[in-house]
Amino acid sequence: MSKRFAGFGEQHDVVAQFNLSIAKGEIVVFLGPSGCGKTTLMRMAGGLETPTAGAIKLNGVPLGLPDRRRGMVFQSYSSYPWLTVEQNVAFGMRYRRDMTAAAKRERTRHYLQVVGLTEHAGAYPNRISGGMRQRVAIARTLAAGSEILLMDEPFGALDAQRREVLQIELRRILQIETKTIIFVTHDVEEAAFLADRVVVFTRRPARILSIINIASRFGPERTLALRDSQAFFELRNELLAIVRSTAEEERAA
């Protein structure tokens, strides 16, 4: 099974001549400088924007408007402030008619537990930390039953420690639940740590500069120990060198 991404962006050529296939259950990180078009690409995958040419396909069928198969986790405004943590997670199933109220409640409880927020079920998002708010958004998307999670710099507003905790958490959750992830970031270490594959982008218009397979090196389990290892350090430097080369190219041009 594969998903094919084939798009020809232009307008201001945000995304140019782009072609990428993502396998089910794969975690693909889009790494590139801010404003390079990687977010636009992800939004097209979510149906929030339409490619100018080409198509984005899921299981060979072109995708259109947003639907539950593709869930979004944004960096900010990721949860609804007027709903409690629990209600936010339950909101993921609000428009599902194929489930009973009892099943929805049970599922809400389950995913609250998966992301470790059971104790904060009754709290409002403004009263919990930014990291917890992102967990709420992740739980909501899981509760909705999305096959694909589109995450737009979800940990970008967090401090380094919380970010690290959430990265480990996300990998842990994904070992329980098989989901396909497109994760956008400009943080090289985050990309190296989370990804099965890192797609490095050039500056606008976004083109694939390089694709680095990380799953083949580190496997699915990502721990703190890995993060401190020499192998990880080398990979990080490798990625950094690629990212820097785009900046240099631009300066030369």
Place this chain on the structure above:
Amino acid sequence: MPGSARNTPIAGILFGVALLAVWEAVSRFGFVEPAFLPAPSTVASTLYEMILQRDLLWHAGVSTTRVWTAFIIAAAMAIPLGVIMGSFPVVGRALEPTIDFIRYLPVPALVPLSIIWFGVGEATKLFLLWLGTFFQLVLLVADDVRRVPHEYQEVAATLGASRRRSLLDVSVPAMLPTLVDNLRVTLGWCWSYVIVAEIVAADSGIGFVIWQARRFFKTPEVMAGVVAIGIIGLATDQTLRWLHWRWFAYLRR
């Protein structure tokens, strides 16, 4: 702002008392002719007398009823229209210039026209109040909807919400706190217009009482009327602030 209800009102009360003391001293010691500026104590006793002998409470009730009737009609029309204008750019672009034009017409300038159309009865007053509130409010509401972060609707869309559902389930609750604030502010304007309307064409209401007193140069009565408006305004405003604080507790950190 919304959180201030919890802060003790001591500073505000102290300032009010100090101002009254200065005012009292200025009139007591004859710095100003009492016919121009009666002392607060005189105003207070006049106010008391007017309540007992001149049906001031009844007049206040008449004015309050006028304000709330017109205000509720205006809000009931402005909120849905504003939401539609803010959510559907075409509608917004179509209506905005006309509404903006009417919004800038000063209500007093329309009194003669209003009398020609509706005579000097209740209809004229309600029309003037509606005129002064509706067009202001509709633009404020439209702006409130536009300011709802796009992430909120996008998340709802990826969870399977229709455009209409996401409007009702997400945009409306998201804008509610600012809406209540705007209602509070426009209600204050409504009070200015009711006085204008009552001065020009009425035989009841606080505006009428003030204008009558002026004709006989009864300055304490004029001031007592003004103070009565101030008291009602302060009470209404504080009540609405308190409700805001109660209803939107989730906004507090």
